[in-house]
Structures are given as C-alpha cells and as structure tokens.
Amino acid sequence: MRAIAQPLSGGMSSRWESEQGRLDYRPFFAALVVFAAYYLGAKIGFALTLRPHPVSVLWPPNSILLAALLLAPVRIWWVLLLAAFPAHLTAELESHVPPTMVFCWFISNSCEALISASCIRYLIDRPVRFDRLRNVGIFCFFAAFLGPFLSSFLDAAFVVLNHWGHDNYWEIWRIRFTSNALAALTLTPLIVMWSAEGIAWLGKIRRPRFLEAGLLLLGLLSVNTIVFYKLAPTADSTLLYLPLPFLIWAAVRFGSRGASAAICTLTFLAIWSAGHGYGPFSTRSAEENALSIQMFLIVMSVPLLLLAAVIEERGKGEITLREREERISLAAESADLAFWTIDFERKESWMSDNGRAIFSFDRDQPLSRELFLSRVHPEDRIAMDEAIERARAASQTFEIEYRLLRPDGETRWLISRGRYLRNDRGEVSELIGVAIDITAQFKADLQLQLQREEMAHMSRVSSMGELAASLAHELNQPLSAIASNAAAGRRFLAQNSPELEMFDELLADVAADARRAGDIIHGIHNFVRKSEGTRRPVNLNGIIREVLRLLHSDLLGRATSVETQLAPNLPMVDANPVNLQQVLLNLLMNSIEAMQSKPAAKRRILISTRCEANSVVTSVRDYGGGLPKDNPDKIFTHFYSTKPDGMGMGLTIVRSIVEAHGGKLGAENADEGARFFFSLPVATKKETGEVA
C-alpha cells in the first residue's frame, strides 16, 4: 500500500501525502466512505423516483462515484470501484432487482464514472476544482454530457437484453441520460468542492458571512417552499424563476461552493415536492414531470456553476493583482525605488510614497516632466532632458544617472529608467519609470576610490623614497654640469680671454641642464603629488620612456640593462599617465629586485609594447628567479612579498590600477625569469554628451 502515499488532490490528498512507510489506512477509509455514500445515494435515488415511473429523476450513486474518482489518485480507483460494488449490490437487491441486472447496471454506472473522471483528470491538473471557468466548462461537457451520453447506450442495452421493464431502448436511454446528467451537475461539484477544502473554508469565514449564509439559506428554503409546495399547479410558470435571485446571490457571494449547495437544495426540494404531488411539476404524467424537472434543473445549474466560476476567478485575479502590487511596493521600499507614471491622456500621475520622499514632492502634487527636471541638478538637467527626448522620439527606454538637487539643498545621486508607452494609434500616452537612489552606493564607491588613490599615492611616495638616492644622482648630473660650466665661465672671464662662441655654447648648455633639472623635479612632483589628475589619451611608449628616465640612475647603480621593443604607431590608451607610470615603475622595480642575486651580466629587462585586438599590451620581462612555482597567482595577493622589507602592496596596486582602467594584468614564468604583462583598451573617440 506504500504506492498510495503519493500526492493527491487538495485537502484530502495532502493528508494522504504524509506518513510514508507506514501501512496507509486511508484507502480503506476512502473505500468505506464510498461504500456508505454509494449506498446512501442509491437509497436517495430510489426515494426520488416518481411513482409509478420506474426510473429515478436523480440518480446520485454515479455522481458520488465520479466525485470520489476525481478526488482520489488514479492508483486507488480500483479500490473505490471495489467498495462501490457491494453497496450497489446491497441497495439494488434490497429493491428486488434481478442479480444479472444489478451486475449490468454496475458495469454501466462504473463506465460512466470512469469515462467522465478520466477525461476530466486528463484535462484538468490536480487538484480538480470548479473555481475556474475552463474547469467548469470541461466538467459540464464530460461529466454532465459525454459520460452519461455514452454510458446510457450501454445501460439501455443491458435493460433491453435483460427484459427489465417495458420501455423501448431509446426511451430508457433518454431517461437514464437526463437523470445522470442532472445528478452529475448537482452532486459532483458539491461533493468535490466541499470535501476538498470545505471544512477549512468554513473555518476561515467570519461571523457576518455565516449570518449572510443563514439568511440566504432561509430565503432559498422559503422561496422554494412557496414555489414547489404552496403554489397551485396551475399557477404562472414564470414564478418558477423566483429562486433565481437567491441562486445568483449564492454564486456571487459564496462562489462555487455556495452555488453548488444552493443548486442541490433547489434540486431536492423540486423533486421531492413533485414526488409528493405538489407544485408545478405534478400536473402531468410521471414521465413528463420527471423530464420537466430535469430540464428545468439542468438549465438552472449550468449557467449558475459557470457564473460562480467566473466570479471566483476574477476574485482570485484581484487578489493576485493586489498581492503583486504589494510585493512591488515592498520591493520599491526596501530598494529605495521610486515608481512613477504619468498618463498624458487621462492627465493623471502617480508616484510611490518613497519616490515622493526621495524627490521631495508633495503628496498630491501632479507630476510632469518639467517638475522632474526642476529637481535635477542644473549641471545634469540638459543631459537628462535630452535623454528623455531621445527616448520619446525613438520609443526606447532611457536610463540615466544624474544628481538630484532637493529644495533643502541636499544633493542625491539617482539612476532613472523610463519608457514612453504609446496607445493603439501610436501616440505617446504614458510615461512610466523608476528611479533608484544610489547616493549611499555612490558615496561608498567614492570612499573606496579615495582609499585606493590614497594607497596608490603612499606607494608612489614610498617608491620615490626607495629611488631617492638614484633620483638625487639623476638631478645632480645637470646641476654638476651647470656648476662646472658656471665656474669655467667665471675663470675664462677672469683670465680675460672670453671666446664668444664658446661662451654661447656654455650658456646654452647651462640653460639646457637647468631645464633638464626642472623636468626631473617636475616629473617627481607629478608622480608623488596626491591628486592623480584626469584620464586622457596617452601613448604608452612615452610613459615607458619617462619611467626609464626616472629609473636611469637606479638601473645604472644596480648594473641592470634595459632593452625596449616599442611598437611604432602605437594607438593611444585612455589613462591617467601618473597611474601608468606607477604601474611600470612598480613592475620594473620588481624586476630589478628579482635579479639582484644574479651576476651583473645577466641582469637585463626587456620591455615591449604591441597592439593586439583593440588593446595595447605592455610586457616587462626579467631574467630573475621567476614566479613561485607552486602558485604563481600568489604574488597578486595582499601583503605577499618576496622582499624582506616589502609591504606586498606593489602588485596589488598595479592590478587595481590596471583593472580600474578596464585592463587586465597577468604574469607567467618565462624560460628564465618572469614576464608581467598588462593590456589596456585602445582609447575610443569620446561619445557625445557625457552623462554626469
């Protein structure tokens, strides 16, 4: 019985799911319920027979079986059919039906239930509910039409073959069909809807609803009593429609559950009264009366079930919509989003509450493009206006980052996304959008940027410290030359032997050396000053030459030779020159350090540049010890250093600079030594109108 422990439908099924592994008693329970219900249904069916007519007006057992099949998993259908059989047998034999006929009828009844249930279960996903128009439509067609329609052929054939009764084949077919169709419409939805979640539903509804339900039931009973008992059989037949308002009330206010219950009430009262000779369906022969009742009830119940389904569906849709709106507004609040719409046709506008708070708009202030623009920082206003205008003209979404200047003087950073919607005629009808307050993120980014710059600056200062002696030498060269020339000049003058041509050369040298000293100082100052300046198109070959000049003395002092293979006509890269100098300086100093233990003849560095697929690749190759063999990437981690007094920040800074420029830094072991390389994207032509 373990196989039963599988998802079933609805409330009943969920109880089926648990307790895996234990002996599942629920199929037995279900079988017991089906047995009892089938037996009871058969009894009711016999009771609702209009004497002397032999066929019941409403035959419930088939519908009860169908409801059970719809609710239960397919795997235990055979259990249910097996349980229904003794009930069928008992009830029919008690009514003195011959055993062959009893058996045949069970076959035809089971066929009907199986046909309907199979088709419905095939088309409707579990759990089967009649709260959607599609489901009710499918149910009406298969359960109230196709199942009875097909099985009635079998049923009528059995009756004729067994010579049970005196009606002809088509008579029997017709009676069976309408009787079972009515039963399916009346009972199956009631059982399915109420047994699945009915009890839980009752627990959920509030007291005023109970009161309303009581009133409805009272009204329905009174009207039905009046119509089916008190009215004279000859009364106006339009009075038959008196219960209709109550039925609609049930459908509108209580959905498919209310509607099925109300239909059931109506059905039983109508048949009962006719069976006892009261009301409008008691005037003609039993057969005719039965048909009239059936047609009346079928016509009443089908639209009512559909109506209830439509109403419930719409209600659910509204709930879903509300939930979605709530979810969106929750998301908007938690993400500091401002949603807004401007409807040009209806001249309406809406903005979420936190949106109004961000923009500091008043609660009911109507929105307009002009109002938005008035809040935008004056420097960003034109760009914003242009972006919106472009989006309007091209029917595209605009996205723009801008500053907001609030009336209280506070500046906030925002990203707005918006779109123009067009109506059927292609005219702009609505502007919808969302704005995100990114001030916090922006400030954090700024902070991070400052920290990065601070670190880079510290590293540059420390590099300069390391290079101080070499730089002093570098600077002393022109100063020595100047001093020598000046002293020589004075001596020549004192000796009164000034050759003018020689003096001219001498002074030209002095001037050139003074300039050279100035350039060196300027270069150092640029390199160590705090602000990094701005990005501009730069030529990497130029940067390399500048750095080599800074390092010239150091390279000499450490007996390291540098070869360059610089690609001619190298495209420019968009970069901050100081940053790139720092990258090269750090890489070169690393290379120099890496070769300190090598003999002087082997200490050489090869710097090359080349252009490669829209980027400029610079490589610095040394002939030192190479990268750590076990984990070459370790060199890029913070505070990792092979130098005894190294901070381990050099390559971290190099990487952060290269990546901030949209490039990539890599390192690999060469035949002897290591090769570091970084790529930087080739500068593109500035795009028009940079958005602030």
Next chain:
Amino acid sequence: MSSARELVCAVDDDPSVRRGLRRLFKSAGFAAETFASAEDYLTREIFQGPICLVLDVRMPGLKGPGLQEALEKRGACEQIVFLTGHGDVPTATRAMKKGAVDFLIKPFDSGELIEAVNRALGRSKEQLRKREQRREARGRVDRLTPREFEVLRFVVMGLLNKQIAAELHTAEKTIKVHRGRVMQKLGVTSVADLVRISQRAGVSPARNPA
C-alpha cells in the same frame, strides 16, 4: 702650477657633465679629455706624464676593482678623483682605500675639484719623479761588478772594511779598493749618499752576521 705635460681625463656617461668638466678644466689651464666610459678611456694610448682621472662612481660598464686592476697593468700613474651623486660612507671609504686622491659629491664645488685635481697631478708627478729616481739609481747600481755589489750590501749594513774583509775571507785592502770603486761608480762621496741611493735602487742589505 700646470704644465703642458699634465693631463686631466674625465669619465662620465652624461655628455652634458662631460662638456661642463672639460670647460672647467680648460679654464683652469689643464689639458683635458673626456670619455663616456672607462672602457673608452682604456683604449686611449698611455699618457706618460702626470695624469689625473676624474671618475663618476655610477657608470655603466667597467668600474671598481676591475678598473683599478686594468689601470695598474698599463703602468701609467693615474691619480683618481671620484665624483658621486650621493656620498654614502661605505662607497667613499672603499674609494679612498683604493688610493683615490679625493671623493667629491655632486654637485661639487669647482674650486674644490680643481684643487683636488691639482693634488692628484702633484701626486702623479711625485710618483713619476720617484719612478725616475729609482730607474736612475738602478742604472748606476747595474754598473757594479758582482763583487762590488756584494761589498755594497755589506757597506749598507754598516760594517767596517775589516769586518767585510772577514766576511768575504779577503784582505782589508782589497775591500778598500772595491769600496772606492763603488763610491766612484755610484757617484757619491759619503756613506750616507751611498745608503740613500742603494735604498732607491732597492738594494737589500746582506744578511746579518751570526
């Protein structure tokens, strides 16, 4: 102070510094030449007169002990003045130990440099003079016969003729004749001069008598 037979050579990889130094030395009346590297300088023919070499410590190529060795092999008598961009003590000490005349920090005072160059040239001249004297003394000593040379070595020891005769198992008279010839050949009149010239020529005294 200066003479045409003196030369100042400056070696620096920086052309501008080279030009400045050449002018400075010329203004001070020196004959000056400049070279971009020590290797360049070594290709120059050996200058026989007093010569001062002004060297930058920080230079590509040959420097330090290697250069010192190469210079000695050539047998010229360069005196070196070092220039450096930064005057760290270890470098200066090393340079001075190797016999540098001076060690100046760039940018140097030109008066100091000229003074140092003069000192270097003076030392170089002195070195040349000593070398000349030694050669001359050697020339005279070379004219002695082996016997005379032996007698000389005992004389520088301070032995009397009688003692020398005993040492050489000969007559005192013979020694006296030899001694007279030695004085005559070396061109001296006193024992003090004889000792001095022997020292210059590097004549070692005979072993001490037991």
